[in-house]
Amino acid sequence: MFERFYPSMSWAEHRPHWPHTQHSRFVKAGGIHWHLQMMGQGPCMLLLHGTGSGNFSWRGLLPTLAQHFTVLAPDLPGHAFTSRGPDGALSLPGMAEALRALTLQLQLTPQVIVGHSAGAAIAAHMALHMDSLARSTLIGLNPAWLPLPGVASWLFGPAAKLAALNPLSAWATAKMAAQPAAVAEWLERTGSTLDAQGLDLYTRVLSDSGHVHGVLSMMAAWQLKPLAARLHEIRNPVFMLIGAQDQTVPPALADQAVLRLPHAQQHRQAGLGHLAHEQDPVGTSQYILRCSKN
Template sequence: MHGHRRAYVRRGSGPALLLLHGLGCDHTTWAPVMESLARTHTVIAPDLLGHGESDKPRADYSLGGYANGMRDLLTVLGIDRVTVVGHSFGGGVAMQFAYQFPERAERLVLVSSGGLGPEVSPAIRAITTPGFHQAMSVLAAPGLRHVTTAAMRLLASTGVSQLRDLDEVADIYDSFKDPRKRAAIAHVVRAVVDWKGQIVTMADRAYLTEAMPMCVVWGAEDQVIPVTHASNASALAPTARIEVLPNAGHFPHKDHPERFAKIVRDFIRSTEPSHHDRERWRELLDEGASVSPIQAQAGSSPLTPVHSVRRAAGA
C-alpha cells in the first residue's frame, strides 16, 4: 500500500478483530491468543509500519499515520467495521483509529495502553535522546547483543515477577540489529514521548467515547506503564470495563492467554457495537468535555490489583 509492503496475519471467520501490537513488537506478540480468538472471529494482526516484516521507510510514524494505515489495510481486505484491540503503543493507535474513524470502530479494547497518563519506563524515554541511534548501533553489535539477550531470557526464566517481561524485551533488543528498525522506532517514540514522559493523551477527547464500548485490561505488576493508568481510564471513561489481572506484567495477553481471550469474548458478547451518529458527534464536539482533563486525572485513584475490577453498564 502506498508503495510500502504491509505484513499481516489473518485467521478465522466471523466479526472482525484488529489486533495492534506494541512498540518494537510485531504480530507474534498475539500468538498465545490468536488461535483462540480466531475460533469465533476474523482476526487481523498486522505488523505496523517500521515493525516486523513490514517495510521500514523514512515515513510518517505518527499515531494519525498509523490509524490511516489501518483504515487502508482493512479497506483492502474488504472489512468495514472492527473491534480494535491495542497493546501498549498499539493502544494509542487503537484510540486514534476510533477517534479518526468512529464509523469503522465497533468497540475498543486497551491492553496496558499508552495515552492514559504521562508515566512511562525510563528505557522508553531514553529512546528520545539524541544519541540513541548511535548508541544502539554499538549495543546491537553481534557479540554484545547475543550475550545481553541471552542474559535477559535467563533472568526472565527465574520466576521473579519483576523480570517476567525480559524475554519480550530481549526479542525487541535483538531486532535492533536492523538500523532501519532502530530509526523507525526512534521516530515512533519521539512522536509520543519526550524526556518528561508520554505527550499524547486521550484525556482531552475521552468524552467522545460515550457511545463506544471500551474494555481496559492491565497487568497488576506492569513495569513499563503503571497499572494506575487503568484508574485514569476509569475516570476519563466511566462506562469502561476495567480488568486488572494479578500475576501479570506488561503483556497480560501472554501471561494469561486463556483469561485474556475470555475477557475479550465476554466483552464483545455483552456489548452492542457502536454505531456512529454524525449529529451526536457534532453535538459532543460542540459541547466539549464536562470535566477538564486535569480534573479527571486528579480525581482518579489507583486501582487495587485484584482479580477483576469491572465498571460497565449492567456489569
C-alpha cells in the same frame, strides 16, 4: 532516507522460527509494505501490538480468537517485517491512517480492536477519527492512553529523538540485545517473564537494527497529550485488562483513564506484567471474547 540503511527484517531468514507462518501474507497499502497474519472467519477483529514488539505478540491468542472472528494481526510500520512507510507514518496519527489504508485494501471493517500498550492508543485514535469505527468495541491491554508520569514524560521523547537521528544508535542497541541474557533482563523490567519461544522472538527483533530503528523513530514521533485530551469523546464500548505488576505503564494510569472514559470497564490480572497477554494467553483470550459479546 533511513530505509536504505535500516531495512525491515529478512522474512527468509526468520520465517522458520516464526509462529503461524502459514497465515502470513504481504500487502502493499498506504505506501507501506505490510507483513500481517489473517486467520479465522466472521466479523473482523484487529490486533495491534505495542512498541518494540510485532504480531508474534499474539501467537498464543490467535487460534482461539480465530474460532470466532476473522483476526487481522499486522506488524506495525517500522516493526519486524513491515516497512517504515512515508514521512509521518510512525506518528500516532500516521499509524492510524496507515491502518485505515490497510483495512480498506483488505475490505475489512474491524468490529473489535484489541490494542496492547501503544497499540491501544492507535485503536483509540482510530475510533475518534474514523466514522466506520464509531461502534467498534475497544479492548486495551495495559493501554498507553495517557502520558507516562514523572521523568519519563519529558525524557522519553527527547532521548528517542536523539537516538533516532544518530545512525549508530539502532546498530548499537541491536548489538546489546544480541548479548546473552540482555533481552531477558529487559523483559523482566516490564514485570513479565516469558517462555523460551517468547524470549527467542523478542531477541530476534530487538537484535535487528532495522526493527530497532523503527522503534526509536516511533518513540521520537509519539505524542499522547492530544489523545489524552480527547479520551472523554470516545463513545465506543471500552474494556481494559491490566497486568497488576506492569512496570512499563503503571496500573494507576488505568484508574485515571476510567475517569475520562466513564463507560469503560477494567479488570486486573494478578501477578502479571506489561506482557500479561503473552504470559496468560488463555485467560486474555477468554476476557477478549467476553467483552466482544457485549
